[in-house]
Amino acid sequence: MIVTDHYAPGFSVEATPVPLTSLDSLVERGQIDRVDYIKLDVECAELETLQGAAQSIRKFRPKMAISLYHKPDDIFSLLLYVKEHFDFYKFYIGHHTIHQEETVLYCAPVSR
Numbered sequence: 636m637i638v639t640d641h642y643a644p645g646f647s648v649e650a651t652p653v654p655l656t657s658l659d660s661l662v663e664r665g666q667i668d669r670v671d672y673i674k675l676d677v678e679c680a681e682l683e684t685l686q687g688a689a690q691s692i693r694k695f696r697p698k699m700a701i702s703l704y705h706k707p708d709d710i711f712s713l714l715l716y717v718k719e720h721f722d723f724y725k726f727y728i729g730h731h732t733i734h735q736e737e738t739v740l741y742c743a744p745v746s747r
Contacts, residue, residue, distance in 0.1 A: 657687030662694070670695040676702040681713055685720075692721055699742040703728070710738065717742055 661667045670691050675681045681701055685692070692699075701717070703709045710728075717724060717740070727741040 658684075659688055659690045662691045667691075670697045673697050673699045673701075675700070679705040681705065681709065682716060685713070685716060689720060696721075696723055696744040696746075698744065699724075699740075701740045701742070703738045703740050704736045710740075714740055 658667070658670065658673075662670065670688075673688065673692070675684055677684050685701070691697075699717075701713055703713055706712075714726065718726070721742075723745050724742040725745055727743070729739045729741060731737040731739065
């Protein structure tokens with residue numbers, strides 16, 4: 636369900652159960668063979684998504700593009716999380732509009 640009758644910067648499920656699967660579980664079950672690139676723009680769930688992909692990120696060292704603008708502290712908390720848990724990345728930040736949103740953290744593995 637998408638909320639349209641008031642300001643909602645993303646999607647809202649209003650307590651409706653939504654089935655979710657982590658990237659790690661898909662890799663573990665053999666449904667995904669490898670991970671080369673991760674793009675995250677998941678409306679405030681970037682940190683939880685990274686946590687659910689931690690084993691796969693360590694195993695495959697994919698390039699990543701992570702949205703940094705959904706929560707006020709994303710620009711710090713997401714960068715620090717990646718830096719603390721995956722020490723094999725170089726970081727770049729890009730900004731893709733004239734507005735305050737669309738800031739992206741790019742993570743490039745130092746070696747594959």
